[in-house]
Amino acid sequence: MTLSSLKEIIHMDPYGIALIGCGTVGSGVAKLLLEQPDRLAARAGRKLELRHVVVRAAQKSREAMIPQHLLTTDLRRVIDDPGVQVAIEVVGGIDWAKRAVLDLLAAGKHVVTANKALLATHGAEIFDAGRRHQRAIAFEASVGGGIPIIGALCQGLAANQILSLQGILNGTCNYILTGMVENGRAYADVLAEAQEQGYAEADPTLDVDGTDAAHKLAILAQIAFGIAVPLGTIKRRGIADIDLLDIRFAKELGYTIKLLAEAWLEPAAFLPSPLGRGGGKTGDQLAMHVSPVMLRQTTPLALVRDAFNALFVVGDAVGSTLYYGRGAGQMPTASAVVADVIDMAVGRAQQTFNSLRLWSGNHRNIVLREPSTMRSRFYLRMRVEDRPGVMADITRILANHRISIASVIQHEALDHAEAELELVPLIIMTHTVATGDFLAALAEIDRLPSVRPPSVYYPVGD
Amino acid sequence: MTLSSLKEIIHMDPYGIALIGCGTVGSGVAKLLLEQPDRLAARAGRKLELRHVVVRAAQKSREAMIPQHLLTTDLRRVIDDPGVQVAIEVVGGIDWAKRAVLDLLAAGKHVVTANKALLATHGAEIFDAGRRHQRAIAFEASVGGGIPIIGALCQGLAANQILSLQGILNGTCNYILTGMVENGRAYADVLAEAQEQGYAEADPTLDVDGTDAAHKLAILAQIAFGIAVPLGTIKRRGIADIDLLDIRFAKELGYTIKLLAEAWLEPAAFLPSPLGRGGGKTGDQLAMHVSPVMLRQTTPLALVRDAFNALFVVGDAVGSTLYYGRGAGQMPTASAVVADVIDMAVGRAQQTFNSLRLWSGNHRNIVLREPSTMRSRFYLRMRVEDRPGVMADITRILANHRISIASVIQHEALDHAEAELELVPLIIMTHTVATGDFLAALAEIDRLPSVRPPSVYYPVGD
Numbered sequence: 001m002t003l004s005s006l007k008e009i010i011h012m013d014p015y016g017i018a019l020i021g022c023g024t025v026g027s028g029v030a031k032l033l034l035e036q037p038d039r040l041a042a043r044a045g046r047k048l049e050l051r052h053v054v055v056r057a058a059q060k061s062r063e064a065m066i067p068q069h070l071l072t073t074d075l076r077r078v079i080d081d082p083g084v085q086v087a088i089e090v091v092g093g094i095d096w097a098k099r100a101v102l103d104l105l106a107a108g109k110h111v112v113t114a115n116k117a118l119l120a121t122h123g124a125e126i127f128d129a130g131r132r133h134q135r136a137i138a139f140e141a142s143v144g145g146g147i148p149i150i151g152a153l154c155q156g157l158a159a160n161q162i163l164s165l166q167g168i169l170n171g172t173c174n175y176i177l178t179g180m181v182e183n184g185r186a187y188a189d190v191l192a193e194a195q196e197q198g199y200a201e202a203d204p205t206l207d208v209d210g211t212d213a214a215h216k217l218a219i220l221a222q223i224a225f226g227i228a229v230p231l232g233t234i235k236r237r238g239i240a241d242i243d244l245l246d247i248r249f250a251k252e253l254g255y256t257i258k259l260l261a262e263a264w265l266e267p268a269a270f271l272p273s274p275l276g277r278g279g280g281k282t283g284d285q286l287a288m289h290v291s292p293v294m295l296r297q298t299t300p301l302a303l304v305r306d307a308f309n310a311l312f313v314v315g316d317a318v319g320s321t322l323y324y325g326r327g328a329g330q331m332p333t334a335s336a337v338v339a340d341v342i343d344m345a346v347g348r349a350q351q352t353f354n355s356l357r358l359w360s361g362n363h364r365n366i367v368l369r370e371p372s373t374m375r376s377r378f379y380l381r382m383r384v385e386d387r388p389g390v391m392a393d394i395t396r397i398l399a400n401h402r403i404s405i406a407s408v409i410q411h412e413a414l415d416h417a418e419a420e421l422e423l424v425p426l427i428i429m430t431h432t433v434a435t436g437d438f439l440a441a442l443a444e445i446d447r448l449p450s451v452r453p454p455s456v457y458y459p460v461g462d
Numbered sequence: 463m464t465l466s467s468l469k470e471i472i473h474m475d476p477y478g479i480a481l482i483g484c485g486t487v488g489s490g491v492a493k494l495l496l497e498q499p500d501r502l503a504a505r506a507g508r509k510l511e512l513r514h515v516v517v518r519a520a521q522k523s524r525e526a527m528i529p530q531h532l533l534t535t536d537l538r539r540v541i542d543d544p545g546v547q548v549a550i551e552v553v554g555g556i557d558w559a560k561r562a563v564l565d566l567l568a569a570g571k572h573v574v575t576a577n578k579a580l581l582a583t584h585g586a587e588i589f590d591a592g593r594r595h596q597r598a599i600a601f602e603a604s605v606g607g608g609i610p611i612i613g614a615l616c617q618g619l620a621a622n623q624i625l626s627l628q629g630i631l632n633g634t635c636n637y638i639l640t641g642m643v644e645n646g647r648a649y650a651d652v653l654a655e656a657q658e659q660g661y662a663e664a665d666p667t668l669d670v671d672g673t674d675a676a677h678k679l680a681i682l683a684q685i686a687f688g689i690a691v692p693l694g695t696i697k698r699r700g701i702a703d704i705d706l707l708d709i710r711f712a713k714e715l716g717y718t719i720k721l722l723a724e725a726w727l728e729p730a731a732f733l734p735s736p737l738g739r740g741g742g743k744t745g746d747q748l749a750m751h752v753s754p755v756m757l758r759q760t761t762p763l764a765l766v767r768d769a770f771n772a773l774f775v776v777g778d779a780v781g782s783t784l785y786y787g788r789g790a791g792q793m794p795t796a797s798a799v800v801a802d803v804i805d806m807a808v809g810r811a812q813q814t815f816n817s818l819r820l821w822s823g824n825h826r827n828i829v830l831r832e833p834s835t836m837r838s839r840f841y842l843r844m845r846v847e848d849r850p851g852v853m854a855d856i857t858r859i860l861a862n863h864r865i866s867i868a869s870v871i872q873h874e875a876l877d878h879a880e881a882e883l884e885l886v887p888l889i890i891m892t893h894t895v896a897t898g899d900f901l902a903a904l905a906e907i908d909r910l911p912s913v914r915p916p917s918v919y920y921p922v923g924d
Contacts, residue, residue: 032621032779043620045817140618146780148618155617155810156602156610158505159494159800300786303765310784317494317797318608318787322772324762325783335779338621346817348617348810355507355808 014047015345018078018109020054020100021091022066025114025141028334029088030066033341040338044345052078075100079107086344088337089113090141098122105129105137110349112340114141114333120215120231123222127359136353138340143169143216144309146332147325148339153223153313154352160315162224164264166461169216171307171327172200172207173239173259177292178305181247181256187240199307209238210259210290217261217288220311222358225265225286227366235289235371242292246381246456249409249427255294255379256302257458263288266369283365287374294379294460301461372436377406377460379429382445383452386413386422390450394426397448401441404431423452429460476509477807480540480571482516482562483553484528487576487603490796491550492528495803502800506807514540537562541569548806550799551575552603560584567591567599572811574802576603576795582677582693585684589821598815600802605631605678606771608794609787610801615685615775616814622777624686626726628923631678633769633789634662634669635701635721639754640767643709643718649702661769671700672721672752679723679750682773684820687727687748689828697751697833704754708843708918711871711889717756717841718764719920725750728831745827749836756841756922763923834898839868839922841891844907845914848875848886852912856888859910863903866893885914891922 017033019026033040033050041047053070054077078084087104089111091097097118101111106129113119119126119142130137140150144167153162168174172194179190191208194200206212214234221229239259250257266285295302300322304310309327314320326332343349384390391410398405409427413419430438438457446453479495481488495502495512503509515532516539540546549566551573553559559580563573568591575581581588581604592599602612606629615624630636634656641652653670656662668674676696683691701721712719728747757764762784766772771789776782788794805811846852853872860867871889875881892900900919908915 028779036621036623039623040621043817146619146777147783148614151613151618152610155805156613156801157608157797158804159498159502159797161498161501298765300765303760303762315608315797317490317793317800319791319794321609321785321787323783323785326781329781331779332781335619335621335777338779339618342620343617346813348813351808351810351813355505 012046014049015044016049016051016081016083016085017341018052018054018081018084018087019050020075020078020087020089020104022053022055023090023092024330025333025337026053026088026090027066028330029090029337031331032334032338034065040342044342046345048341048345051081051084054078075103078109079103084109086110086112086341088341089115090337091115092117094118094121098126101126102129105133105135108133108135110136110138110344112138112337112344114139114337116142116212116215116219120218123219123359124228130353131357131360136344136350138343138349138353139219140340141333141336143219144311144323145171145325145327145329146335147309147311147323147327148336149220149311149323150223152321152323153220154356157313157315157318157321160317162265162313162315164314165217165220165224165262165311166301167213167217167220167261167311168258168301168304168309169261169311169327170207170210170213170259171309172204173213174304174309175199175307176208177239177242177257177259180242180244181251184244184248186244187242208240210236213259213261213290217263217290221263221286221288223356225263225366227286227368228359229288229368233368235291237289237291239292243456245414245425246379246458249381249425250294250379252409253407253427253429254297255460256297257292258295258301258304259290260293260301260461261290262293264374265366283367285369286366287369287371289371292458294458296461299461372434372439374435375432376435376438377430377432378438379458379460380427380442380455381457382426382455383418383423384426385450386424387450391426393448393450394428394445397441397444398428398430401433401437403433403438403441405429406431474508476511477506478511478513478543478545478547479803480514480516480543480546480549481512482537482540482549482551482566484515484517485552485554486792487795487799488515488550488552489528490792491552491799493793494796494800496527502804506804508807510803510807513543513546516540537565540571541565546571548572548574548803550803551577552799553577554579556580556583560588563588564591567595567597570595570597572597572806573599574799574806575599575601576799578604578674578677578681582680585681585821586690592815593819593822598806598812600805600811600815601681602802603795603798605681606773606785607633607787607789607791608797609771609773609785609789610798611682611773611785612685614783614785615682616818619775619777619780619783622779624727624775624777626776627679627682627686627724627773628763629675629679629682629723629773630720630763630766630771631723631773631789632669632675632721633771634666635675636766636771637661637769638670639701639704639719639721642704642706643713646706646710648706649704670702672698675721675723675752679725679752683725683748683750685818686725687828689748689830690821691750691830695830697753699751699753701754705918707876707887708841708920711843711887712756712841714871715869715889715891716759717922718759719754719756720763720766721752722755722763722923723752724755726836727828745829747831748828749831749833751833754920756920758923761923834896834901836897837894838897838900839892839894840900841920841922842889842904842917843919844888844890844917845880845885846888847912848884849912853888855910855912856890856907859903859906860890860892863895863899865895865900865903867891868893
């Protein structure tokens with residue numbers, strides 16, 4: 001700091017902060033605020049002052065470094081303190097957090113939140129309240145942990161129409177899949193280890209079933225496409241039923257498997273009329289899903305290992321860009337939360353909030369696209385009887401649906417039990433096909449007497 | 463857009479823009495401004511109005527899409543127009559551009575620039591002028607083309623002390639190296655192709671000798687470490703003398719070679735006293751260089767191909783993050799320029815400019831570290847006589863300098879000429895060692911009668 005800028009900082013009022021929640025992320029935020037006052041004052045142009053830490057019960061060990069007089073169990077202390085300019089919501093969960101955020105906005109506090117579930121489900125109501133009370137909401141930590149993804153979409157790529165988003169947005173799933181792919185270990189086995197090491201919750205359902213990734217995708221879609229996506233409309237498939245067999249065959253074909261949250265915009269002009277003839281002019285269409293996807297081993301997203309996150313963004317001017325880093329964890333998430341607090345202190349966050357008008361209605365004529373009209377390549381594994389004619393039956397069905405085959409693997413029976421049944425695995429990688437056509441063909445294949453359903457399939461990324 | 467926000471935009475004055483320079487990047491910027499008025503108005507909260515395009519000679523074909531009345535060869539038209547709020551400098555070069563930027567700031571225009579050479583050499587003078595005239599300067603396009611790297615460092619990672627930066631910041635070099643590594647083609651050969659395809663200038667000197675990457679590193683160091691680095695103090699090594707032989711041996715060892723711009727901060731507390739005993743308390747130390755570096759084939763930066771750029775940033779809270787995309791080219795660079803214009807129209811760029819006070823003196827007690835004290839692993843290739851005792855001589859010298867060996871390759875003579883001379887290549891990969899110690903050992907090795915100097919060496923990344 002130069003002397004003159006230091007003096008300016010000293011003469012400005014400190015920026016008053018309240019921390020709501022002091023779990024893993026909250027204590028990381030407190031640590032940064034309490035241990036790095038000079039650094040943060042230099043970046044924010046004024047002192048950041050932590051005035052309250054609201055906790056459920058005041059006696060938890062992790063709050064040892066927080067001065068006792070800051071701790072309270074009463075949110076009213078924050079609401080009634082005119083010295084608090086911004087409140088940081090890191091309690092998680094939906095109901096209590098929503099009430100708290102609405103109360104804080106009504107009391108004239110700006111809000112920084114890391115709560116993706118809250119924004120994905122009640123974004124419109126919360127952002128409306130912010131606008132009504134002329135207070136801003138910032139949420140960099142809600143997607144991708146410490147990676148400044150929200151900033152990139154709101155500011156750095158603002159000149160672009162985003163054409164697609166593909167993200168590894170759930171560290172737990174990526175950690176489990178990495179263990180399965182690299183060490184050939186079964187899902188349950190790696191999950192247990194992830195739980196031990198703190199990479200997975202005791203109840204991992206919302207992570208492994210794709211809900212958490214869908215929350216984050218809904219937030220990104222709001223920024224990138226100006227569309228509020230009801231969570232129920234995002235098709236979700238999780239990782240819990242991924243078989244080591246498919247990971248093994250994927251490897252053999254040069255692929256790996258990742259849980260991706262994906263969204264593609266199809267401008268109206270380029271659309272091959274999925275709505276039938278005479279449908280008239282339609283708007284741009286947006287397709288989204290969360291699904292395990294086979295990716296070539298050399299693509300950037302395929303190389304994201306362990307609990308890391310990454311987002312691949314294509315814009316019409318910038319082309320392909322990628323953002324990579326730790327998507328969770330105490331200090332990475334705290335890094336994003338405190339960046340938002342600095343943005344509030346500087347005044348940028350308020351301007352972003354006012355200019356972008358997120359969750360303020362459907363900004364453009366974008367409609368959600370029927371998932372069955374999406375086009376993709378597919379990986380398909382069938383258990384088939386080991387006798388002549390089977391391959392002919394299957395390939396004829398595919399041909400009837402105009403699905404062409406990119407590659408095939410057929411091995412001998414995998415183990416004794418299968419050999420006894422005279423069953424062998426047959427793997428087919430298709431060329432690009434409409435999802436609906438593929439699923440129709442699959443249904444026919446699974447009805448063949450020589451096939452033991454259900455067959456397994458995954459979309460294949462480019 | 464909702465109706466109410468559209469109305470607000472209509473009632474706000476348009477934001478007046480002048481484009482100074484209309485080469486490749488300039489015409490990309492004009493294209494975005496002229497073809498996407500609604501999109502940009504929605505993001506900026508007001509209409510962006512291109513009022514002047516200053517060119518050297520008004521008759522060039524690429525300006526066909528620009529309305530004739532906007533074109534001028536006279537910068538004064540911009541300076542005298544009170545309707546221009548921001549000027550975009552994309553002429554390149556230093557002298558004329560500097561004069562123009564200073565005149566524009568003095569005339570009360572904010573400045574957006576893509577000119578890394580200008581900022582790296584005259585950043586202090588230009589930023590001083592901005593502060594004096596209370597006008598802001600934004601420069602996202604100066605490093606990493608369309609990748610929002612500057613935004614990430616200025617805002618997204620603002621809670622962190624940056625500990626290191628490692629960047630592939632020159633697309634020309636990366637394109638050439640990719641051709642050499644993947645296709646085994648010689649430097650001159652790939653360079654010629656890069657020139658044909660527009661990836662390299664007719665005179666590629668400033669790219670291939672590392673100057674361009676050093677300019678960009680100097681700008682990043684200013685943001686990340688608050689230090690103004692005189693360009694002459696950044697040690698530079700280019701790619702023009704890279705031998706295919708070393709690429710081949712690197713591959714054999716599981717490595718590839720990339721031109722990296724790197725900076726590492728060593729906090730005073732952790733420093734193993736390179737300044738000798740009794741030196742007293744020193745500040746943090748910063749080491750920087752631009753050099754070809756051997757990287758393990760699986761590290762994120764090793765996988766960045768062709769003309770793509772990437773920056774790997776480690777922060778003390780966020781940990782490792784990576785930003786990847788097109789580092790040059792018309793529309794990617796225009797994407798970054800127009801993002802800055804939007805930031806100006808919204809008012810964010812001014813706040814960032816005021817709060818960060820870049821190029822306003824050495825903000826912290828950081829000193830540049832003597833390159834010879836930097837520690838690294840090294841790749842070393844020697845041409846040695848094919849007779850007993852040679853290896854013993856070399857390994858004894860390394861041992862005397864306490865340099866331990868990680869791996870060794872010795873092959874038979876590579877070709878007939880070498881065989882006649884009874885010379886063979888000997889490759890040694892060292893463990894971590896101080897650069898000064900390594901170079902001292904190398905000088906001794908090159909004096910051995912059995913070694914044909916000069917031996918070739920490259921640092922090896924982690």
